[in-house]
Amino acid sequence: QVQLQESGPGLVKPSEILSLTCTVSGGSISGFHWSWIRQPPGQGLEWIGYIHYSGSTTYNPSLNSRVTISVDTSKNQFSLKLSSVTAADTAVYFCARVGYSSGSEWFDPWGQGTLVTVSS
Amino acid sequence: AIQMTQSPSSLSASVGDRVTITCRASQDIRNDLGWYQQKPGKAPKLLIYAASSLQSGVPSRFSGSGSGTEFTLTISSLQPEDFATYYCLQDYLYPFTFGPGTKVDIK
Numbered sequence: 536q537v538q539l540q541e542s543g544p545g546l547v548k549p550s551e552i553l554s555l556t557c558t559v560s561g562g563s564i565s566g567f568h569w570s571w572i573r574q575p576p577g578q579g580l581e582w583i584g585y586i587h588y589s590g591s592t593t594y595n596p597s598l599n600s601r602v603t604i605s606v607d608t609s610k611n612q613f614s615l616k617l618s619s620v621t622a623a624d625t626a627v628y629f630c631a632r633v634g635y636s637s638g639s640e641w642f643d644p645w646g647q648g649t650l651v652t653v654s655s
Numbered sequence: 656a657i658q659m660t661q662s663p664s665s666l667s668a669s670v671g672d673r674v675t676i677t678c679r680a681s682q683d684i685r686n687d688l689g690w691y692q693q694k695p696g697k698a699p700k701l702l703i704y705a706a707s708s709l710q711s712g713v714p715s716r717f718s719g720s721g722s723g724t725e726f727t728l729t730i731s732s733l734q735p736e737d738f739a740t741y742y743c744l745q746d747y748l749y750p751f752t753f754g755p756g757t758k759v760d761i762k
Contacts, residue, residue, distance in 0.1 A: 579742065579753055579754075579755050579756050580699065580742055580744075580753040580756075581753070582744075582750055582751040582753070593749055595749075595750040595751075596656075596749075596750060597656075597750065629698055629699075634704070636704075636705065636708075638685075638687065639686065639687050639705035639706075639708075639746060640687075640746040640751075641689045641701055641705075641710075641744075641746065642689075642691075642699070642744075643700075643701035643710065645699060645700070646698065647698055
């Protein structure tokens with residue numbers, strides 16, 4: 536079955552760029568949308584955005600000016616870049632596949648998540 | 656953005672209890688709602704999509720209902736492995752938004 540794994544630095548300095556990669560195994564990245572979601576420690580979930588394997592993207596306006604999601608189909612990976620980070624961006628970052636049917640969309644499966652701390 | 660609320664924010668229940676969690680949307684979202692279960696230190700797990708469709712592999716004691724602005728997740732007979740936090744998610748309009756969560760713990 537399809538599995539997702541996030542990777543990237545666990546510590547980022549304020550004002551710098553947070554960069555994460557999600558590697559998809561057990562299936563092709565083609566044919567689907569792929570998403571990033573985050574969860575600050577002890578808090579709820581926030582949808583960051585998603586990318587179609589063709590490269591088209593949709594972002595959460597609350598992060599729109601700072602976020603870039605890209606895809607590399609040759610490596611079966613997609614990536615997140617978040618610029619000008621502050622302590623408020625400290626969170627566990629999850630990647631997930633988007634499923635859809637009859638107009639409904641959902642996230643399944645998910646990666647295990649990776650904690651990124653923003654601190655000097 | 657569409658605001659999602661959940662009630663209660665937490666509840667205590669016993670094994671075998673019937674549990675109902677409510678999710679409300681700030682506007683009509685048709686049936687574009689999913690439910691997720693999250694255990695501490697783990698990723699959320701999809702339970703229900705399109706308001707009432709049970710994800711493959713999810714036990715039949717979980718069910719979802721509702722449309723428009725009010726939705727419910729019901730666990731017909733709570734099992735020990737069901738103690739977790741439950742989130743609803745609207746996928747009707749961007750940005751997709753989650754409810755604040757309902758924590759279900761042991762009475």
